[in-house]
Amino acid sequence: MPDYKLYYFDVRSRGEVIRLLFHLADEKFEDQRIQMEEWGVLKAEMPLGQVPVLEVDGVKIAQTTAILRYLGHQFHRAGTNAVECARLDMMAEVIQEFMSAQGMGSYSRVLFGLIQANKEQFFKEKVLPDVEKYAPLVEKFLLENGNNGLLLGDRETWVDVFAAETFSKIIDYGSPDALDAYPHILALINRVFNHPNIKKYVAQRKPTPA
Structure with missing residues (x-):
């Protein structure tokens, strides 16, 4: 399986659903919970300057639905056709x-x-x-x-x-x-x-x- 790292703040908001999907699938991921004092530096490293961002083997993917859709297919939690x-x-x-x-x-x-x-x-x-x-x-x-x-x-x-x-x-x-x-x-x-x-x-x- 790929190496997953999720970047999001230490709140639910838009990032929690991604965490839930990982737990549903019982798949390991690094839950990188960003502190506000870190955000100024990390923001420049994000594809769209925002989070949530999922890093997959070093490649960063932004936008909640894009991440969820990707994981849905990876974890066989999508449609069958x-x-x-x-x-x-x-x-x-x-x-x-x-x-x-x-x-x-x-x-x-x-x-x-x-x-x-x-x-x-x-x-x-x-x-x-x-x-x-x-x-x-x-x-x-x-x-x-x-x-x-x-x-x-x-x-x-x-x-x-x-x-x-x-x-x-x-x-x-x-x-x-x-x-x-x-x-x-x-x-x-x-x-x-x-x-x-x-x-x-x-x-x-x-x-x-x-």
């Missing part, structure tokens, strides 16, 4: 749009205190409208695949992990009842986070502000 892969890509684009939407895309900066705003009010007025726009789309995909709590087939894919981590943060950092109207998303979160490998990792994970 071109059409299935395209459907997973379609769903991943929905998740990515959700993460980049006006409210959701700014919420982590609010949680970190980089944007001065009342957290509860921002969540209610800015984030929940994004949830109400994108969660029904994901709920629809899950419903089409039956009652196994997955987006495609009967085995967790990289997009299942992507969706579960993204929506779980709505509960963890927003409101525990924010997804009650979307039982299939809740089932997906439950299935992914109860996978033995992920459950073991999360049990040892320290809390972070976002």
Whole structure:
């Protein structure tokens, strides 16, 4: 197997889903958690001047979805044919749009205190409208695949992990009842986070502000 090194800050945010995928696959990787005082130097070494970045045998790959897609294929957590892969890509684009939407895309900066705003009010007025726009789309995909709590087939894919981590943060950092109207998303979160490998990792994970 290649030598993997993940560069990201010591928080969940956009890097945690990559860590979860490694743990799901039970694959070794170096989890390089960047401290802010290091970032000024490291930034110039990153392909796009940002993280997360996955280094594979010395080659650096940026962008969360590009990294996840690569690892999904490496770990056999992708589609079994071109059409299935395209459907997973379609769903991943929905998740990515959700993460980049006006409210959701700014919420982590609010949680970190980089944007001065009342957290509860921002969540209610800015984030929940994004949830109400994108969660029904994901709920629809899950419903089409039956009652196994997955987006495609009967085995967790990289997009299942992507969706579960993204929506779980709505509960963890927003409101525990924010997804009650979307039982299939809740089932997906439950299935992914109860996978033995992920459950073991999360049990040892320290809390972070976002």
